[in-house]
Amino acid sequence: MEDIKIMVVDDEPRMRKLVKDYLVRSGYTVIEAKDGEEAFDRFVSIKNISLIIMDVMMPNMDGYEASAQIRKLSQVPIIMLTAKSSEPDELKGFALGIDEYITKPFSPKILVARVEAVLRRSNISQAESRVEAGGICIDLSAHSVTVDGKEIELSYKEFELLNYFIVNQGVALPRERILNNVWNYDYFGDARTIDTHVKKLRAKLGDKGSYIKTIWGFGYKFEV
Amino acid sequence: MEDIKIMVVDDEPRMRKLVKDYLVRSGYTVIEAKDGEEAFDRFVSIKNISLIIMDVMMPNMDGYEASAQIRKLSQVPIIMLTAKSSEPDELKGFALGIDEYITKPFSPKILVARVEAVLRRSNISQAESRVEAGGICIDLSAHSVTVDGKEIELSYKEFELLNYFIVNQGVALPRERILNNVWNYDYFGDARTIDTHVKKLRAKLGDKGSYIKTIWGFGYKFEV
DNA sequence: GATGAGTTTGATAAAACTGTGAAATCCGTA
DNA sequence: TACGGATTTCACAGTTTTATCAAACTCATC
Numbered sequence: 001m002e003d004i005k006i007m008v009v010d011d012e013p014r015m016r017k018l019v020k021d022y023l024v025r026s027g028y029t030v031i032e033a034k035d036g037e038e039a040f041d042r043f044v045s046i047k048n049i050s051l052i053i054m055d056v057m058m059p060n061m062d063g064y065e066a067s068a069q070i071r072k073l074s075q076v077p078i079i080m081l082t083a084k085s086s087e088p089d090e091l092k093g094f095a096l097g098i099d100e101y102i103t104k105p106f107s108p109k110i111l112v113a114r115v116e117a118v119l120r121r122s123n124i125s126q127a128e129s130r131v132e133a134g135g136i137c138i139d140l141s142a143h144s145v146t147v148d149g150k151e152i153e154l155s156y157k158e159f160e161l162l163n164y165f166i167v168n169q170g171v172a173l174p175r176e177r178i179l180n181n182v183w184n185y186d187y188f189g190d191a192r193t194i195d196t197h198v199k200k201l202r203a204k205l206g207d208k209g210s211y212i213k214t215i216w217g218f219g220y221k222f223e224v
Numbered sequence: 225m226e227d228i229k230i231m232v233v234d235d236e237p238r239m240r241k242l243v244k245d246y247l248v249r250s251g252y253t254v255i256e257a258k259d260g261e262e263a264f265d266r267f268v269s270i271k272n273i274s275l276i277i278m279d280v281m282m283p284n285m286d287g288y289e290a291s292a293q294i295r296k297l298s299q300v301p302i303i304m305l306t307a308k309s310s311e312p313d314e315l316k317g318f319a320l321g322i323d324e325y326i327t328k329p330f331s332p333k334i335l336v337a338r339v340e341a342v343l344r345r346s347n348i349s350q351a352e353s354r355v356e357a358g359g360i361c362i363d364l365s366a367h368s369v370t371v372d373g374k375e376i377e378l379s380y381k382e383f384e385l386l387n388y389f390i391v392n393q394g395v396a397l398p399r400e401r402i403l404n405n406v407w408n409y410d411y412f413g414d415a416r417t418i419d420t421h422v423k424k425l426r427a428k429l430g431d432k433g434s435y436i437k438t439i440w441g442f443g444y445k446f447e448v
Numbered sequence: 449g450a451t452g453a454g455t456t457t458g459a460t461a462a463a464a465c466t467g468t469g470a471a472a473t474c475c476g477t478a
Numbered sequence: 479t480a481c482g483g484a485t486t487t488c489a490c491a492g493t494t495t496t497a498t499c500a501a502a503c504t505c506a507t508c
Contacts, residue, residue: 143396156441
């Protein structure tokens with residue numbers, strides 16, 4: 001699964017976090033930078049950044065200067081965040097090949113929509129959200145599971161658990177690891193809880209339930 | 225998705241914001257300019273402006289003069305805002321190829337209706353102004369919804385919500401994401417708010433209400 | 449095959465979540 | 479300002495899901 005990396009550049013940590021949250025929630029991987037300088041450095045050192053979202057106003061090196069620097073190396077799409085629409089800025093930006101402007105304050109809708117529009121324009125598509133193994137197909141985005149093409153109903157936890165199994169296909173998973181990943185890392189409950197869920201999963205998977213194998217004294221493994 | 229860009233020219237920021245808000249809400253992208261001079265400059269520098277809405281009374285270069293300048297370059301439709309209908313002005317305007325007049329004060333309905341009429345006349349159609357799924361048809365520009373051809377009345381929020389569902393057809397939407405997208409990103413309200421709106425939507429959609437599926441412990445999904 | 453630790457299973461209790469109606473609040477308009 | 483519709487909040491009932499427990503069962507080993 002190829003992640004789409006987006007770099008968010010803003011000197012205000014809060015704004016960075018805000019933008020990051022929306023993007024992460026929409027399935028993107030976010031890299032942060034606190035000013036133009038850091039942005040440039042990280043852009044050079046990290047491969048495959050698909051998009052940069054940058055604030056105009058920043059200390060050290062402002063958004064336009066940073067864009068200009070980056071443009072010398074790459075045609076990576078750049079979205080500029082501006083405090084308010086101001087003419088000379090936009091002209092400057094378009095000259096630099098800024099792809100989009102988002103005026104603060106913005107709604108997440110706008111943000112994600114613009115990001116998607118820009119990525120679409122540059123032919124970068126969202127990573128595949130499907131996992132498959134032995135006729136069991138999980139569609140993350142639709143939150144649905146099919147077994148041999150027939151949809152089955154899973155509860156939230158069952159879904160998470162099955163997904164964890166299939167993503168870690170062929171790997172022996174100790175109970176503790178399952179607890180830490182499917183449940184919360186600070187989950188204090190009984191390890192037997194997993195067993196109960198495994199039981200239900202096996203039942204719902206029918207024949208294919210046997211793909212979830214018990215490893216005695218250790219945990220479980222999903223294997224076709 | 226190609227956005228239709230409309231330039232709004234008025235020296236009063238409040239009036240500009242008002243007009244902008246209505247247009248943005250109707251799905252247009254708005255570019256602002258504070259007087260005739262700025263309007264001309266921006267029209268030259270920004271590509272694909274589909275329509276200009278301009279106040280007559282402005283400092284520096286008034287609406288008519290700006291129109292005359294722009295007409296030398298382009299036949300872009302122009303709607304003129306006037307304080308009150310006055311005949312000599314209108315004559316002047318029609319000579320310049322002004323497409324429409326709107327007399328202040330105006331209702332948002334009038335504004336959007338005129339805009340759409342003008343765009344229709346010039347064969348510029350709103351991109352993706354219609355969405356359909358399972359017999360539910362949403363007309364973004366008319367802000368109307370039909371179920372099996374019969375129009376139903378939805379409130380603003382209900383409309384937004386339904387639209388969000390249908391645009392994201394088949395995608396499992398966590399509550400949080402719905403809140404962030406249909407409401408604002410800084411919305412801190414009660415999570416039950418969504419439920420209430422979903423309830424109303426389901427009721428108004430009749431049979432088709434069941435297309436909005438509950439995903440336990442997660443959120444909702446629209447699926448036919 | 450007896451043994452004991454580990455696992456499955458079903459029953460049941462506990463927790464979490466959703467649907468709903470009604471009340472409160474907000475907002476634009478008359 | 480009063481009104482009416484839209485929106486939000488709230489409390490609670492009804493469900494679904496999840497956790498826990500204990501008894502039955504399995505497995506590896508002796």
